[in-house]
Amino acid sequence: MDFDKLSILERKIIVGIDFGTTYSGVAWAETQRPDRRVAITSWPISKTIREGESSDKVPSKLRYSGKDVEWGFSIPVTAPTEEVIEWFKLGLDGCLDSIGGELGKKASANIGDVDKVITDYISALGDHLMYTLREKLGEGVVKNTPLELVVTVPAIWSEQAKERTKQACQRARGLSLTKSTIHLVSEPEAAAMYALQGLDPHNLLIGDSFVICDAGGGTVDLITYTIVNLKPALEVRETAPGTGALCGSTYINMRFRNFLKRKLGGEEGFDDEVLAEAMEKFEKTIKRQYTLGASPDDTFPIPVGGMANNSELGINRGRFALRGRDIREIFEPVIREVIQLVMDQIRTSKVPIRAVLLVGGFGSSNYLKERLRNAIGNNIHIMQPPNAWLAVVHGAVMKGLALSMPENNKLVRVGKRKGRKHYGTEWRTQYDPLLHGNIKKHWCGLDGCYKVYTMEWFIKRGDDISENEPFFTSFVWTGSVSQGKIRKIKMDIYTDRTARDAPIARDGDVSLLCHVEADISHIPESQFARRKGVDGQLYYELSCKIEAVYLSASTQYTLLFNGQRYNSVTTEYV
Structure with missing residues (x-):
């Protein structure tokens, strides 16, 4: 089919929205150019939307400042932590209790009306999406081309939580004005469509089975797929009911936060600003770089500006020396839970598993990959597809294209699923x-x-x-x-x-x-x-x-x- 010759009436803009616990992503494609998926990587950092920060995703954070709603990178680093609302996605399925302790109470108190907060956040995402589309495609194209939204949700969520997500998108400013069709797709299925398409087609056989482990900020979802057809399109079916749990990387962040407050909370100079800067360093650098090869005595510098030198605590010149053994202790309970989920999924599938494909932000972790490899052995490959952090949002666009263009044989198709309940x-x-x-x-x-x-x-x-x-x-x-x-x-x-x-x-x-x-x-x-x-x-x-x-x-x-x-x-x- 010549996609460039689609009639104006057949053309659509397919938008994928990966609304995450810690970060969210948006990508899009036009039906006449289905091979060109574009992820938004420039995000507003001030009230003037034209100035932006480059990042594959934007933080899922919100702050009400008077009549203004600040979101993502536009929230000032100096903003008081009690004014910054985060982890609100977990409130959709009543999961805020899983945070536990003082932090959980703070999150619940800050969020308040979960549906309003999420609607406001998705409204901001929608406004930036429409601005970006107008910049890239032109006002006339955007105005006259129907939009179809594909929004991803955790597979382990309740139907009510999924429906609340859809309703928030329907209410969201900008998106609601487009009167777009909204589809929901499970996060692991979206991730699978992206990850499986990226495999070497010459190295695939009918009957090969793969576990998709979509490890994100809040949830970890797993599904096993078996290849049933290679031509004309790669078609797969679910081999066993999917599983999952609340053990995403957010819980590692929470454990680090609690560790730092226990270690330094009573010291002079330790305040919310110090904690916020330390959390950002841990999230963006240390957590992602930590590997199994790190020695227990290796140190990783954490900024604690303004705190006095203290050799006993490991503070020197505004840096706190976080030890490898401390990081391992912070990681371990969450890592063990993910490994158990993967092992259980492999057993439940009752078929030989060729590989485990790790996707999602947490799925990009080298430490998680190495620990999984040691636990599972050498008979099953552990693979991290390129751009694993964007697998879900790109897969969402591919799902939307598959729904709009069933004749396109370049897209992965999910033929059969397994009932989860x-x-x-x-x-x-x-x-x-x-x-x-x-x-x-x-x-x-x-x-x-x-x-x-x-x-x-x-x-x-x-x-x-x-x-x-x-x-x-x-x-x-x-x-x-x-x-x-x-x-x-x-x-x-x-x-x-x-x-x-x-x-x-x-x-x-x-x-x-x-x-x-x-x-x-x-x-x-x-x-x-x-x-x-x-x-x-x-x-x-x-x-x-x-x-x-x-x-x-x-x-x-x-x-x-x-x-x-x-x-x-x-x-x-x-």
Whole structure:
């Protein structure tokens, strides 16, 4: 296909947004030039957006200064730390408690209204995105070309947290004005699309399996993919349900912060400004350069300007000598958790693993790579793709291009995914003492028999899932005619996150996921079938289907009734 000859109506600008715990990235591409992905690397450092700092990503930080909202690099280094809001992404899934202690309380207090803070931050990202696009492509092109946004979210997040992310993007200034279509994609899937495309195509075989370990600031997500086709496009399927945990590099930063406060917090001259400068040095230099080969007695200088010399503490001329053994102690609990996740993923996959691909900011760590290599052995390669820090945002753009241009055979395709948990709803069925035992039963006047509520599972943990193959659940919605015309069909969707087999009936481990509601008030009552019940009453009896399409990081529900599709199904996550 000649992409340069796409009609104006077919052209789109695909934008990937990697909203991270510590840093965020934005990249874009035009559908007529899908091989040219552009990451934004210039970020505002003052109120005048034209001045900027060069960096592959921008800090996920916010500060309210009067009526102004400062963000990323535009927050002055001298700003009081209590005014700088960070780690707010963790608040979307109720993860701020994982920070723990005084730091966790401070983060929660600073953030306040999580949804507002995230909307304000993504608004700033969106404003800078639109400014950059106008500078690069011209006002006319941007104004007349539809935008499609692909926003990445951790795969281990709850559906509610993913939905809150999407809603923040819909509210965000600049992005909301474009009326853009917004897709959600899981971070490890986006990373996989980038990392797998970068592998040597001549060295790949059908059946090769790879673990993708997307280690970011807040979360570490893992998925195993197996190659099922090499031509016309590289196609992979998930081999096992993905796993993950809150053990990203943010937790190493927190441990360093706590270490420094314990070590120097009681000394004269130690204040928030000293701590902020030390944290920046650790984040940007020491944490990234530390390797397994470092000696326990090696020292790494940390700036502590204004503090008096103290040989016992290791302070000399405004520098604190951080020892290799201290860094190792700071790293170890987090590193061990990541290694355990990778080992568990390899075991769960139950197939020979060719390589582990480390992506994400934390995935760029040499120390993590070396520790993993020692733990796993030489039979499995540990690989860090180039630009691993940008793997997720570039993969997001590739996912958007794949959705918009399914005919492009240069893009990696994910054919099948594995269900991470059981999804289903609860329906009434005729009571069977052999099947239902002590499940509470009730009398049904319509059918004149005892019935029980049991689970009807759309998908079960480990099931193969394809975006092109929806799941259907047939059901009969009834209502007494004497109570008036049925105006809405409602359904509660439940999930069971445990590793057990899907239970017959709902219990304490099956939790409510969302309410799904379809408005059928516009359907003429003449289309409603009626039946006289055993109790002599007249009942509506509507034969329906719910179609569920499970995407990378979201679900779409559609009601089918009388051969018609009703896409006006609303989903409220709880």
